[in-house]
Every structure is written in structure tokens, then in C-alpha cells.
Amino acid sequence: MSASTHSPVLKHHFGDLNQQHASERLGMWMFLATEVLFFGGLFGAYACYRLWYAAEFEFASSFMNVKFASINTVFLVTSSLTMTLAIRCAKIGDKAGLYRNLLLTFALGSAFMVLKGFEYAEDFHEGILPGASSFGVTDLKHNIKTDAEHAGLDTGKVRLFLCFYYIMTGIHGVHIIIGLGCILWLVQQTYANQIPPENYSTVEVVSLYWHLVDAIWLFLMPMLYLAGAHIPHAH
Amino acid sequence: MSSDPNQTPATPPGHNDVLGHVDSPPTLIMVWVAVLALFGLTVALSSSGMFGKYTLFVQLAIGTVQAGLVAYHFMHLRHGDRVVVLTALASIFWMGILFVLFMSDYMSRSRVMG
Numbered sequence: 022m023s024a025s026t027h028s029p030v031l032k033h034h035f036g037d038l039n040q041q042h043a044s045e046r047l048g049m050w051m052f053l054a055t056e057v058l059f060f061g062g063l064f065g066a067y068a069c070y071r072l073w074y075a076a077e078f079e080f081a082s083s084f085m086n087v088k089f090a091s092i093n094t095v096f097l098v099t100s101s102l103t104m105t106l107a108i109r110c111a112k113i114g115d116k117a118g119l120y121r122n123l124l125l126t127f128a129l130g131s132a133f134m135v136l137k138g139f140e141y142a143e144d145f146h147e148g149i150l151p152g153a154s155s156f157g158v159t160d161l162k163h164n165i166k167t168d169a170e171h172a173g174l175d176t177g178k179v180r181l182f183l184c185f186y187y188i189m190t191g192i193h194g195v196h197i198i199i200g201l202g203c204i205l206w207l208v209q210q211t212y213a214n215q216i217p218p219e220n221y222s223t224v225e226v227v228s229l230y231w232h233l234v235d236a237i238w239l240f241l242m243p244m245l246y247l248a249g250a251h252i253p254h255a256h
Numbered sequence: 257m258s259s260d261p262n263q264t265p266a267t268p269p270g271h272n273d274v275l276g277h278v279d280s281p282p283t284l285i286m287v288w289v290a291v292l293a294l295f296g297l298t299v300a301l302s303s304s305g306m307f308g309k310y311t312l313f314v315q316l317a318i319g320t321v322q323a324g325l326v327a328y329h330f331m332h333l334r335h336g337d338r339v340v341v342l343t344a345l346a347s348i349f350w351m352g353i354l355f356v357l358f359m360s361d362y363m364s365r366s367r368v369m370g
Contacts, residue, residue, distance in 0.1 A: 025274045038274045043337055050340050054347035061351035068355070069362045071312060087299070094295055102288040105330045109279045219274050225332070232331045236323040239291075243298055243315035251305030 030220040042222040049226040053233050060237050063192070067185050067244055070178075077169070077178035083249030084149045084163065085186070089140040090246040093133050094238065100129035101235045104228045107207075111221035119211050119224070126231070127204045130197055137194055151183035186245050193241060196234045203227045277335045287329040294322050 025031070025038040035041040071078045103125040110118035144150075148161030165183070169176040207227055210216050216223055298318045301307065307314045327333050333341055 028274075042274070042276070043340075046337070046340055047343065050343040054343055054350070057347040057351055058354065061354050065355055065358055068312075069359065072363065075309065091295075091299060095292065098288060098291050098295070101326060101330050102284055105279060105284050106281065109281070109284075112275045112278050221275065229331055232326050236326045239295070239322045239326070240316070240319045242295070243302060243312075243319055247299060247302035247315060248312070250299070250302040251311075 025219070028219050030215075030217065038219055042225075045222045045226050046229070049229045053229060056233055060192075063185075063189055064240065064244070067189070070181060070185070071244075071248070074175070074178040074181065077174050078182045079249040079252060080169065080172055080174055081165075081179045081182035081186075081249065082245060082247070083252035084144075084147070085246045085249070086140055086143060087246050087250055089136055089143075090242055093136050094242055096129045096133045096136070097235045097238050100126045100133070101232050103129065104204075104231050108221055108224050108228055111216055111224045112218055114218045116211065119216065120208065123204055123208050123211065123224075127201060127208070130201045130204065130231075134194060134197055134201075137190065149183060151180050151187055189241055189245065193234065193237060196237075200227070200231045200234055203230065277332075279329075284329065287325050291322050291325055294318050294325075 026036070028038055031038055032041060035044065103122045107119055107122035107126065110116075110122055146161065148163040148165065150165065153166070165179055166176045169179045204227065207216070207224055210223065298315050301314060301318075302311060305311065327344065331344075333344055336344075
């Protein structure tokens with residue numbers, strides 16, 4: 022009898038560990054397919070309005086903080102690397118390395134959210150808001166309505182871009198927070214000795230989700246931050 | 257614990273093929289560098305504005321290469337089962353249907369309605 026049919030991590034309804042790992046991976050990929058379609062709807066809506074209202078979208082995008090977003094891109098791509106290294110550590114039974122890489126991934130993901138928080142705060146104080154209300158604050162740096170009119174553009178279409186910005190980065194941020202929760206759970210599972218090498222797939226399925234969230238950001242970055250990067254103003 | 261003398265050197269002693277392929281850190285680091293280099297490229301191209309109205313398409317093309325690298329190496333499609341690769345491709349295929357159907361509507365309205 023092989024170890025793969027007598028492992029303590031083998032769940033009773035699977036024939037062996039290979040079947041269990043393959044099922045776990047497939048299950049996560051099926052979920053990721055629904056996520057691709059979920060974000061696909063947002064990307065599609067954005068693409069449509071970007072092509073219709075190109076000037077307004079590029080103008081609004083030029084207010085975005087490319088510096089913050091670039092640092093965040095480095096954080097996320099690096100976190101994908103450490104997450105993949107965590108799988109490797111799980112496979113070779115390097116518990117200390119698994120801890121280190123999981124905690125590094127968690128730290129990088131958290132740094133992304135913290136920086137995003139600072140960015141939202143800056144957006145608010147600069148008046149980069151999707152609606153007419155500034156929530157009672159009067160000394161904002163920009164006024165989207167007057168800025169847009171000064172540039173000869175439609176205020177509503179500029180604000181439409183900002184709606185996309187807040188909705189897309191907001192939903193992406195929620196995914197990051199869920200991913201961070203899953204990574205903390207992996208840390209707890211490692212502590213409880215629940216991730217021996219033959220149970221590496223537990224780390225792998227969380228990593229698949231984390232990488233997808235990273236990959237989505239790689240599209241959000243040019244769509245939201247770089248659309249107006251060639252327009253010299255705003256920041 | 258079984259010990260197979262024919263197992264590959266990448267697999268640690270005491271384990272069989274249950275672990276599958278173990279990533280090599282240099283490859284992963286090269287992929288990481290490539291994704292970040294492509295990011296630098298897309299920022300540089302976007303800031304220069306050299307592609308004009310085609311900028312979005314160039315950016316999305318670079319983004320697709322980046323996401324492809326992440327999916328192929330970090331998400332292990334490189335060593336994935338056929339059904340997993342099929343699921344990944346199916347998600348792109350269905351998103352393609354989504355785009356073709358609604359873009360053919362929205363992008364042709366001005367021609368129909370003037």
C-alpha cells in the first residue's frame with residue numbers, strides 16, 4: 022500500500038492523495054472561472070465607456086496617484102512570489118520557510134491595503150470624488166465640476182470614471198482582505214501541524230486565489246491609473 | 257513511508273509522486289523580475305503617450321502577458337492537469353463571449369441610431 026492511500030490528511034471520500042489534490046485544485050479553478058467572469062463584467066463595462074468617453078476617462082485618470090499604485094503593484098507581485106515560495110516550502114517540509122513566506126505574503130498584502138487607505142484619504146482631500154457631494158468639506162484641492170468644465174469636458178462622464186475607480190478598487194480590496202484572512206488561516210494550520218508535505222495543496226489553493234487577485238490588479242493598474250498618465254497635470 | 261530510488265532529485269527523500277513538481281526558486285524569481293519589468297514598460301509607454309488612442313490595447317496586451325506569466329508559473333498551469341487547463345481557458349473563452357456580444361451592441365449603436 023502506498024503512503025498516498027494511508028495518509029492522515031487523506032479525506033475519506035477520496036481514493037488517494039493525488040485524487041484529493043487534483044479535486045481541490047479543480048474546485049478552486051472552477052471558482053476562479055466565476056471570478057474571471059465577475060470581473061469580466063466590470064472590465065467590459067469599463068472598456069465600453071472608455072471607448073465612448075475616452076477624453077473624460079483619460080482626464081479623470083490623470084488625477085490618480087501613479088506613485089502609490091506603482092508601489093502597490095510591486096507589493097502585490099512580490100507577494101505572489103512569496104506565496105509560491107510558501108508552496109515550495111510546504112512541499113519540502115520546511116516549516117520555518119513556510120511560516121516566513123506566509124507571513125511575508127500577509128505583510129505585503131497588508132501593506133497594499135494600508136497604502137490603498139492612504140490613497141483613498143488623499144483622493145478625498147483632493148476632491149477626487151464620484152458625486153457632487155463633498156460630505157461638507159469645503160477646502161478640497163480640486164473641484165471635479167469646475168476642472169472638467171475648464172477642460173471643456175462633461176462632468177458626468179468624468180465622474181463616471183471615478184465610479185469605476187472606487188467600485189473596481191473597492192471590490193479588489195475586498196478580495197485582498199479575504200485573501201489575507203485565508204493566509205492567516207494557513208499560518209494557524211501550519212502552527213497546528215496540519216500542513217505536512219502531502220497536504221501542500223491547502224497552501225496551493227489559497228495561492229491560486231491570491232494570484233488571481235494579483236493578476237486582476239495587473240489589469241486595473243493600466244485601466245485606472247495609466248489611462249491618463251500622459252496628461253501632465255493634477256498631482 | 258515509502259522510498260522510491262527512481263524519484264527525481266527535486267522531490268525530498270521519504271516522499272513519492274504525491275508532491276508533484278517542486279518549483280525552483282531561480283525560475284520563480286525570474287518570472288517575478290519579468291512581471292515587474294513589464295510593469296515598468298507599461299508605465300513608461302503610458303507616460304510617453306506614444307501609442308495615442310491605441311494605448312489601452314497596448315496596455316492590455318502587456319497585462320495579458322503579465323497575467324499569463326503569473327498563471328503559467330505561479331498558478332502552476334505549467335504542470336496543471338488537462339481539466340484544470342481547460343477550466344482556465346474556458347473562463348477566458350466565456351469572457352470572450354461576454355465581450356463579443358455586448359461590444360457588438362454598444363459599439364455599433366452610433367452607426368444604427370446615428
